[in-house]
Amino acid sequence: MFAYRAARFLPNKLITALINRRSLSREEVQRLAEQREAIWYIEEEDPIEISQCYTGTGERLFDGYPMEFSPARPFVIEIEDGHIVGPNAVVFSEDHQVVIESIRSEEFDLNLLKRPDDLHVPPSVFAIFIRRLLNIYSYTAPYYEEDCVFPLISPDASYYHWVVEYLPKLRLLEHYERQTGRTPTVLVESQPRDFVRQSLHLAGVDPLRYREWTNVERRVKRLVLPIHQLQGLKNRAPHRSRYDPSRTGLEWVRTRMRSNISDGNTGGKERIYVSRQKVQSSRSRKVANYDALVELLRDYGFTTYVLEELTFEEQVELFADADIVMGPHGAGLVNMLFANDPLVIELLPEYKKTPYFYYISDMFDFEYEPIVSSTTDGDLLVDIPDLRSRLNALGI
Template structure:
């Protein structure tokens, strides 16, 4: 802990080091804070059931598709916290709510319906709490006028696709792109396409992924005001019934079916190695401090190293589409395993702290997943090279047996 704090000051300086450490303290508290706020101040929020009721009274609410059952079966080598997820889950039938006379408010906008904040419109209670935190942070840093003094605009019909986590690839894919299934169901039913309200400075992987799904600049508007009045706010349901942070297998299937053919039209997946090592040596944390030592062993076994931040999004998706084994440190670079087929994923973790997100994501698309703890090295990790090599060879042996 102290070594991580010291390293953050060395790398970032005094002011940014203080901010980074305060943020890490907050990160450990915002989920219970968000849940507690919703529980003890229900008069401020509309939960999913209340949203449906509101839309039936002030707009419409309708369902599409079917409810699904999904069984999660963790591998024998998984940690107890992952095995605790074992069981059958019911993924409810998805819905689209249309709320009339809604209002979007704030630099990280909330959707206000009759004076209450819709949690579904900003994904979850956790993201809602983060929107508020970032608003307060920016108000302190930049002043109330700069943060809250934006203009006002109007929309005939819109869907809110902007929140404070949109700059993270995992969150953009799992919490934003998957909701477009509901947007497209709305368009099929009504013949109308709502304006996609996206964040300011919109670009990079956000623009690329929307374009792969068939959207263009004429379909979105960057949020550049403090208040917007919306005649009809379209609110697709959030499908995250497993492990809260995991998207549902139904949403994964929809995204795979839409994205994979679009990527194949632009990129030939066969140009990439089937044995993939994802590097985070461009990141400020959770990089592998002994990466050269680790990659020397992997390279001898046919692996190639890829820095995903340097690649177009279509290429990172194509890379995963044809991968047979993926090794990489925990981070958003593993998100695109959702496009892989029958692959093995070896996730390198910092210390004994394991994320369940990529276990569940791997399971949802039929991948094999192993998590290898590494030694904490400040904000980074030192990989257990022997353990990684052993896991890799186990998976390669399995592939040879299947091919025989």
């Protein structure tokens, strides 16, 4: 609350001066790292152009969302005498400047705060930044607790964002190790969620290599920080979405995970329905007429799965054998990444038509079929006769 009030009532010029003095943008931290020869790039990615999406009835979907992307070139830097502060592990340089690359914000590209002359910045955005700045005077670590650390802590609760934004960073970690010969300690969240632990294990990160974050300051001799390619979409303001995809990063996750599962699970036979009936959330997007839906899907050879009941490795094995992936809009659909060439059928609630999973489908040339459903109290009310007709039209 204090941060928001300060952001709202302090003069814009004063806040701008504070931000410029106490922060490092992506461009600034890259330039400093280049001067120190402490930055390592990997290959530049080709531009990504997403094709227009239509429903089976010809309705055009996802208007207003960006459809063309020029992915940032992935890099990893080494910060000497760095500090990590607070529950979200915000990084500070040796000069006590906050490194914006370490702050995840779907609300706004915080790098733009460094050049706000003609920019309208909401008070809530300044508040995000000021809250981070309040930590800079609380350093108490008198010595290097670690020689070399790679922070991998997601402040987002979503499985989707962990898979598409954080697991690809392991590719940059391995690149750093090859270039320097050093093996950083991987810093993970306190009491890691099951999918965090299990996905790191399947990716080849030994549990003995990582350490849990204790939500306090840590001083590090060599702080290894990768680019953060945020992939957030704003349903109410599509044009303000912050989406920086990395197809090669997702391909790395896909290949690495599939290479570490047992053989014989890639025949493409499974017809998977991803159930959200057990999701505990006010925005659960369950299916109100679930029994009727399951009865219909049984006729078409679908098996229903509750992914929360499976380990990460079991999910990868399941989807590696997928022919069709179907389910309501939700994080579990990101597992389509581990399939060979699936048909993806997404049940979209009429109030939340965001193209997270269409983007992935299009980038990997998966066939995608959107089905928009009416809702009741936030849950989907699937038109069963219409769905049957759509499945028949698809030749299922």
